[in-house]
Amino acid sequence: MLYLLKPGELSLKGENRKDFERVLKRNLKTMLGKTRSRIEMTHGRFYVECAEDAERTVEDALGHLFGITGWAKTRSCEKTLDAVIHECVSEARELFSSGAKTFKIEAKRTDKSFPVDSYGIMNAAGEAILTAMPEFTVDVHHPDALITVEIRESALIYGTSAKALGGLPVGTAGRGMLLLSGGIDSPVAGFMMAGRGMRMDAVYFHAYPYTPEESRQKVIKLAGIIGAYTMGIRVWTVNFTKIEMRIKEGAPSEWTTILLRIAMMECAEGLARYRGAKCLITGESLSQVASQTIENIACTSSRVTLPILRPLIGMDKERIIRLAERIGTYETSILPYQDCCVLFSPDHPMLRGKVTDAESLYRGLELEVLMHEAFTGAVMEKCGFYEE
Ligand code: ATP
Ligand code: MG
Numbered sequence: 001m002l003y004l005l006k007p008g009e010l011s012l013k014g015e016n017r018k019d020f021e022r023v024l025k026r027n028l029k030t031m032l033g034k035t036r037s038r039i040e041m042t043h044g045r046f047y048v049e050c051a052e053d054a055e056r057t058v059e060d061a062l063g064h065l066f067g068i069t070g071w072a073k074t075r076s077c078e079k080t081l082d083a084v085i086h087e088c089v090s091e092a093r094e095l096f097s098s099g100a101k102t103f104k105i106e107a108k109r110t111d112k113s114f115p116v117d118s119y120g121i122m123n124a125a126g127e128a129i130l131t132a133m134p135e136f137t138v139d140v141h142h143p144d145a146l147i148t149v150e151i152r153e154s155a156l157i158y159g160t161s162a163k164a165l166g167g168l169p170v171g172t173a174g175r176g177m178l179l180l181s182g183g184i185d186s187p188v189a190g191f192m193m194a195g196r197g198m199r200m201d202a203v204y205f206h207a208y209p210y211t212p213e214e215s216r217q218k219v220i221k222l223a224g225i226i227g228a229y230t231m232g233i234r235v236w237t238v239n240f241t242k243i244e245m246r247i248k249e250g251a252p253s254e255w256t257t258i259l260l261r262i263a264m265m266e267c268a269e270g271l272a273r274y275r276g277a278k279c280l281i282t283g284e285s286l287s288q289v290a291s292q293t294i295e296n297i298a299c300t301s302s303r304v305t306l307p308i309l310r311p312l313i314g315m316d317k318e319r320i321i322r323l324a325e326r327i328g329t330y331e332t333s334i335l336p337y338q339d340c341c342v343l344f345s346p347d348h349p350m351l352r353g354k355v356t357d358a359e360s361l362y363r364g365l366e367l368e369v370l371m372h373e374a375f376t377g378a379v380m381e382k383c384g385f386y387e388e
Contacts, residue, residue, distance in 0.1 A: 001055055002076055003062070004158060005046040008069040010165045016172070021046075024067040024169040027231055029263050030386050031061035036240045042153075042341035049387040062162075067169035070161035071146075079155045080118050081124060088125040088147055089132050095145040095159045102139035103129070107149040114151045121149055135321035136310075165195060170231045173197030176309065178281040179264060180204050180235065182218045184335060185283030185312055187226050187329040188320050193281050195231040201275050202233055202317040203268050203378075205240040215337040222385055225329050227384015236271055236378045240264070242370045253346040257291045258353050261300040262362050263371065269304045271374050279307040283321065286313050302355050303362070330337050 007024065021041060028039055028048070035057045046068070062071050070314035075091060077083040092103060107121040116124070125147070129136060150156040156327070178190040181204035191202060203208050204219045216237060227233040240263070247259045268280050284292050301308055324330035338368055 001050055001052060001058075002074045002156070003048040003050075004056060004072050004074045004161075005062070005068045006070040006072075006161060006164070007044075007046060008023070008067055008164075008168075012223060018066065020169055020172055020174035023039055023171045024065075027067070027169055027171065028061060028065055030231060030300060030388055031065065031078050032057065033387050046295060047140065062164060064165075065169075065303055066165050066167040066229065068164045068196070069165050069166045072158035072161035074156050074158040076154045076156050077302050079111070079151065081121070084121060084149060084151075084155050084157065085125050085128045087155075087191055088149065089128050091147055091157055091159050092129040092133060092136060092145075095147070096136045100136070100144035100160075101142045102137050103147060104138065104140050104143035105129075105147045105149065108151070110150070110152040119153070121354070124325045143374070165229075167195035168197035170194050170197060170229070171199050174199070174279075175275065175277040176200045176279045176281045177268050177275065177277040178202040178233075179268050179283075180219055180223060181283070182215055182222065182228075182333065182335075183283065184317075184324050184330065184333040185285060185320055187196065187283075187333065188221045188327065189281055189283040189309075189311050190233075191229055191323070191329075193309060194226070198230075198281075200230055200233060200281065201236065201271070201277060203236045203238060203271050205238050205264050205267070207241045207244050208239055210241060210244075212337060216339050218332060218335055220381060221332050222329055223381075223383035225332065225384070226327070227308050228386075229327065230384070232385030233383050234275075235383050236379050237381070238267060238271075238374050238378045240267075241373060244367055246367060246370060251361050254348050254350040255353065255361055256346055257349055258296055258299050259362055259365065261291055261296075262303055262358060263367060265300055265304045265308070267371060267375055269306055270308055270371075271378065277306075279309050280304065281309045283312055284310045285315055285317070288317065290349040293351055296355070297349070299353045299355050302359060 025039055036056045037048055037054055040047045046264050048058055075087045077087045103128050105122045107118040109118045145160050148158055173196055176193055176198045178200045180186045202223055206216050223233050223235045247256050251259050287293055
């Protein structure tokens with residue numbers, strides 16, 4: 001089977017194009033691993049050829065590959081008009097049986113030695129389809145299905161392409177450090193930044209034994225799911241129990257969540273620098289919860305100098321959930337395991353904290369030694385890497 005891939009924004013990026021193509025090819029090659037397949041790039045076209053038993057693996061990979069906007073299963077045949085028409089009719093049958101009511105044919109003849117021109121090909125194929133399936137009608141403006149014929153080194157026929165993720169190939173935009181909790185939002189945030197070409201590690205803060213091992217397993221599972229899009233993800237688990245206890249004992253209860261977030265950011269930044277990550281990524285969305293008012297976001301950002309990317313900041317929950325469903329994390333995210341903030345859930349959390357207050361409370365906690373201990377005790381696990 002031959003697949004034709006449509007590169008996305010790649011084509012717009014002039015100078016960097018070669019690099020993007022190289023990374024895209026490398027990613028796909030990694031995804032396909034030992035599958036019997038061949039990837040080829042000619043004239044700015046991207047093809048994957050594979051044995052029939054590898055089709056599912058290939059299609060699954062294409063569904064996880066950032067950097068292409070679509071793909072089509074392509075029929076190739078002998079370069080004669082009869083053979084081309086025959087394949088067009090077969091393709092039309094398939095499109096019709098999958099629900100299309102109208103079609104249009106487009107032909108491109110790059111090989112001028114082919115005796116019939118594009119117009120002739122369109123006419124002949126169109127007529128053959130109408131004869132075979134009179135109920136399948138032509139609509140040149142808004143067809144349900146588009147059948148494309150290309151006469152180049154070989155003759156290629158393909159129908160409307162399946163939609164892919166778009167975006168840029170993972171590995172073209174540096175590395176980020178994702179703060180990954182077991183919730184709905186942060187996995188989606190990671191997915192979105194991967195779609196801008198970012199590779200990433202993740203850090204998860206847990207409060208074992210106050211939060212059960214199942215909570216961590218849930219995060220590892222989520223990382224495995226998004227790892228399939230991000231070309232693998234290293235998850236760093238940091239035990240924050242002592243830090244949470246210190247915050248609980250040493251700070252007014254309305255401040256505890258904000259102070260915990262500051263500590264998380266600070267630790268995540270340390271890990272980011274250690275791993276060469278150039279930014280932090282969180283699943284925050286403006287005003288979604290008390291800790292995410294703009295004032296509190298200012299507090300939680302105050303000690304970090306790396307950029308903090310918050311791709312969900314302007315999205316409402318419904319859109320985030322829809323995306324989570326699409327990428328496959330939702331079902332896992334809603335499993336009912338305790339989050340790490342279980343140690344404190346203040347009745348009246350501070351809604352609009354002042355950065356100067358947050359700073360002085362945080363300094364008063366003298367977390368340096370505990371932070372160093374938590375940081376050096378971080379345990380790493382590789383999730384969602386493809387077998388090469
Ligand atoms: P999520 O659905 O991602 O858990 P949320 O709506 O529950 O987000 P918060 O609990 O306020 O919001 O967390 C805000 C962000 O802080 C999260 O999206 C995540 O990036 C980070 N975060 C929160 N808890 C943790 C944790 N235990 N480990 C790592 N990061 C965390
Ligand atoms: Mg959460």
